[in-house]
Amino acid sequence: MNDSIVVNSQNDTVTKQIAVGSSDVDETKTKQLQENLQKYEQLFGADEDAFDQPTTTRKELWSYYLYYNGDNGVGPGSYSQALFQSVLTGGGWDPAISPIEKGNCTTGGCVVSWGLGTRSVASVVLIANGICFAVMTIMFVALGSAADYGNFSRWLLLPSQWPAGMVFYIIAYIAYGATLVFYAALFPRLSRCMPHVRKAREEDLKNGKINQEEYDKIESMERNHISSVSTAHSNIGYLLTLVINLSVLLPLQGNSFGNNLALCLTNSYWVVLGIWWFIFQQPRPGPKMPKGSNYATIGWKQVALALREVTHLPQTFIYLIAFFLLADGLNTTGTLISIIQNQIVSFSFLEITYLGLAQAACSITSTFGFWYFQKYFGIKTKTMFMVTNFFSVFIPFYGMLGLWTNTVGYHHVRDFWIYNILFGLFQAPYYAYAQTMMSEVTPRGYENMFFGLFGITNRASSIIGPNVVQVIINATNNNWLGFPFLFALCTAASIVIWFVDIEKGRDNCRKYVEDRKLVQVAKESGLTIGEVIDGVATGELVAEANGSSSGSVEVVGVQTARKGHVD
Numbered sequence: 001m002n003d004s005i006v007v008n009s010q011n012d013t014v015t016k017q018i019a020v021g022s023s024d025v026d027e028t029k030t031k032q033l034q035e036n037l038q039k040y041e042q043l044f045g046a047d048e049d050a051f052d053q054p055t056t057t058r059k060e061l062w063s064y065y066l067y068y069n070g071d072n073g074v075g076p077g078s079y080s081q082a083l084f085q086s087v088l089t090g091g092g093w094d095p096a097i098s099p100i101e102k103g104n105c106t107t108g109g110c111v112v113s114w115g116l117g118t119r120s121v122a123s124v125v126l127i128a129n130g131i132c133f134a135v136m137t138i139m140f141v142a143l144g145s146a147a148d149y150g151n152f153s154r155w156l157l158l159p160s161q162w163p164a165g166m167v168f169y170i171i172a173y174i175a176y177g178a179t180l181v182f183y184a185a186l187f188p189r190l191s192r193c194m195p196h197v198r199k200a201r202e203e204d205l206k207n208g209k210i211n212q213e214e215y216d217k218i219e220s221m222e223r224n225h226i227s228s229v230s231t232a233h234s235n236i237g238y239l240l241t242l243v244i245n246l247s248v249l250l251p252l253q254g255n256s257f258g259n260n261l262a263l264c265l266t267n268s269y270w271v272v273l274g275i276w277w278f279i280f281q282q283p284r285p286g287p288k289m290p291k292g293s294n295y296a297t298i299g300w301k302q303v304a305l306a307l308r309e310v311t312h313l314p315q316t317f318i319y320l321i322a323f324f325l326l327a328d329g330l331n332t333t334g335t336l337i338s339i340i341q342n343q344i345v346s347f348s349f350l351e352i353t354y355l356g357l358a359q360a361a362c363s364i365t366s367t368f369g370f371w372y373f374q375k376y377f378g379i380k381t382k383t384m385f386m387v388t389n390f391f392s393v394f395i396p397f398y399g400m401l402g403l404w405t406n407t408v409g410y411h412h413v414r415d416f417w418i419y420n421i422l423f424g425l426f427q428a429p430y431y432a433y434a435q436t437m438m439s440e441v442t443p444r445g446y447e448n449m450f451f452g453l454f455g456i457t458n459r460a461s462s463i464i465g466p467n468v469v470q471v472i473i474n475a476t477n478n479n480w481l482g483f484p485f486l487f488a489l490c491t492a493a494s495i496v497i498w499f500v501d502i503e504k505g506r507d508n509c510r511k512y513v514e515d516r517k518l519v520q521v522a523k524e525s526g527l528t529i530g531e532v533i534d535g536v537a538t539g540e541l542v543a544e545a546n547g548s549s550s551g552s553v554e555v556v557g558v559q560t561a562r563k564g565h566v567d
Contacts, residue, residue, distance in 0.1 A: 056193040063276040069237035070273035076176035084169040086347040109477040126470035188439040191222040228371035231432040239360035315505030316441040326493035332465025362424025370429040388430035389494040399483035441505035
């Protein structure tokens with residue numbers, strides 16, 4: 001008996017007509033899937049990335065860059081933490097001085113009331129960051145996968161009472177972290193939709209002018225390009241925002257109202273530059289939401305599925321775990337250094353601005369410099385990333401030296417000039433290469449889910465470092481005792497990342513996507529997976545495609561050798 005089945009894709013651009021003959025299929029045929037991925041791609045080759053997504057325009061790309069230019073982190077990353085720590089310090093006291101007198105903290109220890117006891121100011125700041133992480137973990141998992149479906153991802157980038165200050169700090173930091181994660185998840189799709197990348201994929205690769213490895217290199221370099229330029233724009237925005245803020249900080253030096261005006265200018269800058277993304281962004285919808293799922297549950301279901309199938313994406317999860325530890329250590333190191341820096345400069349927005357200007361200028365130079373150096377010599381992403389990782393390890397090592405000497409190790413203002421210059425020169429490219437590495441081992445169509453997981457490990461979050469370090473500091477009242485643990489954490493993570501195999505990771509991702517395409521086609525057509533595999537392997541299923549002048553596949557007819565062609 002013949003069954004004719006018509007399957008429409010979510011945007012009705014692809015119609016698959018499949019003829020089915022009743023036959024028993026040996027279950028062992030499923031092993032042939034991996035051997036016939038190329039044939040399967042030719043048979044069901046209407047890929048949504050290739051045909052359904054609009055080409056990235058110049059306006060869209062530049063609006064993407066400008067959004068990151070405005071979302072530069074000056075507010076939540078620099079000023080907000082300084083304000084929060086200043087309020088804490090103002091409500092705290094030096095435990096070495098008796099009797100207790102609030103507001104007498106200088107460069108020594110400083111504690112605040114906490115429950116029935118006390119806790120050091122540095123410990124409270126780290127706890128606040130830990131709370132931010134806990135909330136962002138839930139949010140990134142829940143919303144990250146939801147953004148892979150429909151048009152949901154278009155809108156995810158909308159951006160003396162110290163407990164109240166802590167609440168506001170946490171809210172601001174979470175919101176900032178969310179914009180970073182979902183912004184980063186967009187660039188793999190933008191890079192694949194760039195005109196020259198689409199031409200390489202849709203024409204050169206399909207016509208045999210280039211092989212898969214050559215295409216992977218083209219797409220990888222474009223990812224590096226967009227990632228590097230967007231990171232550079234973040235630092236350009238950081239620089240410009242700080243320069244603009246000098247217009248109020250210098251005239252109002254010593255007046256706390258100047259700090260409020262600086263925050264107002266910082267937020268206004270983001271609004272003015274970020275609005276263009278919502279105007280010029282083109283819709284790139286994912287597939288329809290699966291039956292039985294919704295935006296609140298799909299994230300947890302997909303993460304559970306991903307974790308169950310970790311053996312299919314070993315390189316992806318090795319990188320995620322290793323980078324989780326590296327980012328955790330580096331983020332906590334940055335927070336700890338900022339705590340010490342704020343104390344050394346007496347929470348001066350002006351001094352913080354000067355230090356930030358040095359970091360921003362070095363960041364802009366290094367981001368472009370690293371990219372052009374990589375492009376000129378054709379160096380792989382992983383190699384460039386490992387160069388930056390050396391300094392990720394050196395930064396906490398330098399702080400650890402401060403345990404044995406006051407000459408170096410973040411005891412003087414000059415140490416923070418060294419830190420900000422080194423951070424700018426090597427950590428700005430670190431962020432660019434980290435997310436490019438993630439994109440290299442992310443399955444196509446699952447960007448938001450995996451970048452949601454990546455966001456948990458990225459610069460907006462940390463979990464192990466803050467909790468361990470705050471316990472150490474609270475027990476010893478010595479901020480520098482946190483650096484040995486952070487040095488060990490960063491070193492161990494960098495060693496693991498060295499062994500991540502990017503090429504093998506790409507192959508794993510390709511097979512992961514193809515496996516799920518097969519399941520989807522089987523469900524939509526009424527065929528079993530075994531029947532589809534068997535037909536492809538034996539040649540009994542033959543693709544018949546009618547292409548439009550634009551090159552997009554409109555109809556894919558499939559016939560069986562035994563049953564004849566089905567109209």
